[in-house]
Amino acid sequence: MPAARVGSTKVGIYACGITPYDATHVGHAATYVAVDLLQRALRDQGLTVRYASCVTDVDDPLLERAAGTGVDWRELAAEQTALFGADMAALAVIPPDVYSGVVETIPATVDAVQRMLADGSAYRVPLEPGAGGATPELGDVYADLSGDGGFGNVSHLSEAEMLALFAERGGDPARPGKLNPLDPLLWRRERSGEPHWEAGSLGAGRPGWHIECAVIARTALGKDFDILAGGSDLLFPHHEMSGSHLRALAGGAAAPRIQVHSGMVGLDGEKMSKSRGNLVFVSTLRADGVDPMAIRVAMLAHHYRSDWEWSDAELRDAVARIEHWRAALSGAVAPPPDDAVAEIRSALADDLDSPRAIRAMDEWAARTLAGPKHDEEWPEGEPGVMARTVDALLGIRI
Ligand code: 5CA
Ligand code: ZN
Numbered sequence: 001m002p003a004a005r006v007g008s009t010k011v012g013i014y015a016c017g018i019t020p021y022d023a024t025h026v027g028h029a030a031t032y033v034a035v036d037l038l039q040r041a042l043r044d045q046g047l048t049v050r051y052a053s054c055v056t057d058v059d060d061p062l063l064e065r066a067a068g069t070g071v072d073w074r075e076l077a078a079e080q081t082a083l084f085g086a087d088m089a090a091l092a093v094i095p096p097d098v099y100s101g102v103v104e105t106i107p108a109t110v111d112a113v114q115r116m117l118a119d120g121s122a123y124r125v126p127l128e129p130g131a132g133g134a135t136p137e138l139g140d141v142y143a144d145l146s147g148d149g150g151f152g153n154v155s156h157l158s159e160a161e162m163l164a165l166f167a168e169r170g171g172d173p174a175r176p177g178k179l180n181p182l183d184p185l186l187w188r189r190e191r192s193g194e195p196h197w198e199a200g201s202l203g204a205g206r207p208g209w210h211i212e213c214a215v216i217a218r219t220a221l222g223k224d225f226d227i228l229a230g231g232s233d234l235l236f237p238h239h240e241m242s243g244s245h246l247r248a249l250a251g252g253a254a255a256p257r258i259q260v261h262s263g264m265v266g267l268d269g270e271k272m273s274k275s276r277g278n279l280v281f282v283s284t285l286r287a288d289g290v291d292p293m294a295i296r297v298a299m300l301a302h303h304y305r306s307d308w309e310w311s312d313a314e315l316r317d318a319v320a321r322i323e324h325w326r327a328a329l330s331g332a333v334a335p336p337p338d339d340a341v342a343e344i345r346s347a348l349a350d351d352l353d354s355p356r357a358i359r360a361m362d363e364w365a366a367r368t369l370a371g372p373k374h375d376e377e378w379p380e381g382e383p384g385v386m387a388r389t390v391d392a393l394l395g396i397r398i
Pocket of ligand 1: 016017018019020023026027028029030031054055056213229230231232233234262263264265266271272273
C-alpha cells in the first residue's frame with residue numbers, strides 16, 4: 001500500500017468512473033470496492049483522504065447504445081448513473097468527495113486543450129469532408145507525445161504492444177495526419193448526428209477520453225495528487241495517456257505519484273465486459289434478494305490485483321462466511337479482539353491483503369464460537385469491537 005507523502009497527512013485519490021451504460025456489473029463494483037478498501041486503510045492510518053471520481057457521460061459506446069435502443073443518450077446516462085449510485089451505497093462504498101461528469105467539465109477541458117495547443121504539446125489534424133460544421137478548417141486536436149519523456153513509464157509496454165492495445169481500446173492509430181500513430185485525441189470536432197459543444201477557438205466538438213480524466217482529477221485534487229486508480233484494462237492507453245496530459249498541463253511536474261490497478265473479474269472463462277455481454281449486474285443480484293454484504297465479501301475474498309471469476313459458488317461461500325461471522329458477533333462475549341484487529345490492520349497495510357484480513361476474521365469467529373477454554377475469562381462487549389472493526393476497515397456491516 002502506498003505510504004503517505006513525507007510531511008503530508010492528505011492523500012488525493014482519483015478513480016476513473018463508469019461509462020453509464022450496462023452498469024454496474026460485478027467487475028465494475030469490485031474495482032470500486034478495491035478503491036474503497038484503500039480509502040478505508042488510509043483513513044485508518046490517520047490520513048485525510050480526498051477522493052474524486054467521474055462519470056463518462058458522453059462517449060462513443062454510450063452514444064452507440066443509446067442510438068441502438070432509441071433512448072436519448074442523456075437519459076440513458078442519468079438513469080445508469082443513478083443505478084450505479086444505489087449499487088455503491090448498497091455495497092457500502094464511501095462516496096467520492098468530488099464526483100464530476102464529463103459534460104459539465106467541458107469548459108475546463110476546452111481551456112486545457114487550448115493551452116496545450118498554445119504551448120505546442122498538441123496539434124490539429126485536418127478533418128474528412130463533411131465534418132466540422134461551419135468551421136471545417138479547424139481540425140480535430142491530438143496530443144503530441146514526442147515531447148513527453150515520461151511516456152511509457154506507467155505500462156512499460158513495447159511499441160507493438162501499445163499499438164495493439166491502443167487500437168483495441170478506443171484509439172485510432174490509423175488516422176491519417178497524425179504525427180505518431182499513438183497520439184491520442186484531445187478534441188473531436190462536430191460530426192453529423194453527434195452531440196457537440198461550442199468551444200471558441202477549438203471549434204464545436206467534444207473532448208477525447210484521456211484528457212477528460214486528466215482535467216477532472218487536476219481540478220478536484222490539484223496538480224500533484226497522489227493516486228490514480230482503476231481496473232487493469234485502464235493501464236494502457238487510458239492511464240498512460242492521462243498521466244502524459246497531466247504532465248503537459250503541469251509543465252513537467254509529475255502527477256499522480258502512484259497508479260493502482262485492480263484485476264479483472266471474469267465470467268465463464270472471459271473478462272466480464274460490456275462488449276462481450278457476459279455481465280452479472282449488482283442491481284440484478286440485489287433484486288434477487290442477495291445480501292449486498294455477501295457480494296462485497298465475495299470481492300474481498302480475492303486480492304484486488306488478481307484476476308478472478310465470478311460464480312454462484314463464490315457467492316454461496318460469502319453468504320456462509322457472513323453467517324459464521326454473524327453467529328460469533330451476536331454473542332455476548334468473545335476473546336479479546338486485539339490480535340484479530342492488529343492482524344486485519346497489518347493485512348491491509350500489506351498492499352491491501354483482504355483475503356488475509358478475512359481469514360483473521362474467520363479465525364476470530366471460529367475461536368469465539370468454540371467458547372472460552374476452562375481457564376479463560378472473556379469480557380463482555382468484545383463482539384461489538386469486532387463488528388465495528390469489520391465495518392470501519394472492511395466496509396462490512398453485519
Ligand atoms: N469511464 C471509463 C473510465 S474513465 C471506464 O472505463 N468505464 S467502465 O464503465 O468501462 O469501467 C469502470 C471501471 O470498472 C474502470 O475502472 C474499469 O477498469 C473497471 N472494470 C471494467 N470491467 C471490469 C472487470 N471485468 N473487472 C474489474 N473491473 C472492471
Ligand atoms: Zn478515466
